[in-house]
Amino acid sequence: MIAAIRALEVPIRAGAGLPRRVVARLSIGARGPKAQVDWAESIGRVASDGDREAFKRLFEHFAPRIKGLMLKAGCSSDEAEEIAQSTMIAVWRKAHQFDPATAGAPAWIFTIARNLRIDLFRRRARTERLQTDSELPDAPDQAETADVLMSRVQDAARIAAAIKQLSAEQSTVVRLSFIEERPHPEIASALGIPLGTVKSRIRLAMNRLRDILDEEA
Amino acid sequence: MTISHHPPEELLADFAAGNLEEAHQLVVGVHVAGCPRCARFVRAIEQLAGAAMEDVEPVPIAPDAFDRVMSRIHLSPAETAAPPLASDIDHDLPPALRNYRIGKRRRVAPGLSMRPIELSGSGSARAFLLRSAPGSRMLEHSHTGTELTLVLEGSFSHEGGRFGPGDFDYGDDEVDHRPIVGDEGPCLCLVAMTGDLRMNGFLGRLIGPFVRL
Numbered sequence: 001m002i003a004a005i006r007a008l009e010v011p012i013r014a015g016a017g018l019p020r021r022v023v024a025r026l027s028i029g030a031r032g033p034k035a036q037v038d039w040a041e042s043i044g045r046v047a048s049d050g051d052r053e054a055f056k057r058l059f060e061h062f063a064p065r066i067k068g069l070m071l072k073a074g075c076s077s078d079e080a081e082e083i084a085q086s087t088m089i090a091v092w093r094k095a096h097q098f099d100p101a102t103a104g105a106p107a108w109i110f111t112i113a114r115n116l117r118i119d120l121f122r123r124r125a126r127t128e129r130l131q132t133d134s135e136l137p138d139a140p141d142q143a144e145t146a147d148v149l150m151s152r153v154q155d156a157a158r159i160a161a162a163i164k165q166l167s168a169e170q171s172t173v174v175r176l177s178f179i180e181e182r183p184h185p186e187i188a189s190a191l192g193i194p195l196g197t198v199k200s201r202i203r204l205a206m207n208r209l210r211d212i213l214d215e216e217a
Numbered sequence: 218m219t220i221s222h223h224p225p226e227e228l229l230a231d232f233a234a235g236n237l238e239e240a241h242q243l244v245v246g247v248h249v250a251g252c253p254r255c256a257r258f259v260r261a262i263e264q265l266a267g268a269a270m271e272d273v274e275p276v277p278i279a280p281d282a283f284d285r286v287m288s289r290i291h292l293s294p295a296e297t298a299a300p301p302l303a304s305d306i307d308h309d310l311p312p313a314l315r316n317y318r319i320g321k322r323r324r325v326a327p328g329l330s331m332r333p334i335e336l337s338g339s340g341s342a343r344a345f346l347l348r349s350a351p352g353s354r355m356l357e358h359s360h361t362g363t364e365l366t367l368v369l370e371g372s373f374s375h376e377g378g379r380f381g382p383g384d385f386d387y388g389d390d391e392v393d394h395r396p397i398v399g400d401e402g403p404c405l406c407l408v409a410m411t412g413d414l415r416m417n418g419f420l421g422r423l424i425g426p427f428v429r430l
């Protein structure tokens with residue numbers, strides 16, 4: 001295992017892109033928070049009153065974005081459409097489980113879409129089995145131990161702070177590599193940087209995130 | 218439970234983004250469910266993913282989608298959670314495993330038995346529970362693929378350190394190791410494995426073909 005971890009530690013190019021990082025970070029600050037509806041509140045209304053108007057706003061905002069992200073991550077158009085619709089159904093049904101203190105609405109909705117995508121691919125693999133339901137099942141929620149559950153609330157602020165400390169370059173490679181699942185050579189050409197830099201930047205981002213999260217524990 | 222061995226961050230990020238194949242997702246997921254430190258890391262990646270979703274170019278949804286969604290909601294407004302497969306009396310197993318069918322225990326080698334975990338077949342890795350007798354010494358082996366191991370009970374040690382409950386061990390084809398199971402009791406591990414175990418050494422080569430893992 002040690003050997004495996006070491007193998008991941010690609011030498012990091014000292015100084016490469018440092019000045020740019022500062023600029024990039026400033027530009028994130030300058031972009032500022034987008035003018036936005038309070039999505040957490042909308043989800044709360046769906047949970048408490050079954051508010052159809054609030055749900056429609058959520059649907060109009062998130063469904064096309066879920067579809068867009070799923071397409072980027074390699075789903076077909078039909079799959080992306082189905083995942084987007086099923087995610088919104090789950091948002092309605094699970095609205096009472098949403099806790100704005102622990103996760104932002106987009107991250108929460110992302111996890112639902114992610115789980116449905118996983119289920120879709122597995123269901124497709126079970127080709128020989130008869131499928132009677134036309135609808136994606138709700139993904140089972142990962143059961144967490146008390147330790148993990150307790151730290152959820154305390155962690156939320158820390159996580160938000162840690163993400164802000166990632167440079168724009170670092171969050172970009174994380175996004176491209178893990179969330180959009182683009183191969184490293186493609187990332188290299190998209191960003192106009194050498195392949196080795198992609199790998200080291202990902203490693204650096206991972207280390208940095210882990211360090212920041214650990215140090216504030 | 219003090220956890221001292223964690224999955225590599227890349228594996229956690231792939232887990233958070235939903236990119237892992239089923240066996241790997243299962244093993245990493247059970248670790249994360251019991252490890253506040255890795256759970257935090259995973260949630261950080263989920264936050265980044267949420268932000269990425271906010272920034273993505275929206276793609277128009279089918280024109281009748283909202284109405285279809287509403288009618289599906291009216292058909293069954295409540296959450297329909299799938300009941301766990303109650304076939305198992307093994308309540309010591311982590312909750313994440315209760316949604317899986319687990320096969321009968323079979324003996325692989327002296328002091329070593331395994332129970333296969335039934336997966337959907339969408340990936341190439343297999344998952345199984347591996348039980349080894351206290352004090353047993355596994356044959357020196359390496360892998361043709363990767364092996365993710367999570368200790369559920371007991372412990373084992375190899376040159377990478379001691380691995381107790383909750384600890385995660387990542388092995389690939391570069392690693393040669395020879396784990397020794399702790400004396401305190403049998404060691405139960407959840408394993409995801411691609412490829413085959415390759416037994417090293419004379420004896421290993423001799424019995425290797427008979428050890429089917």
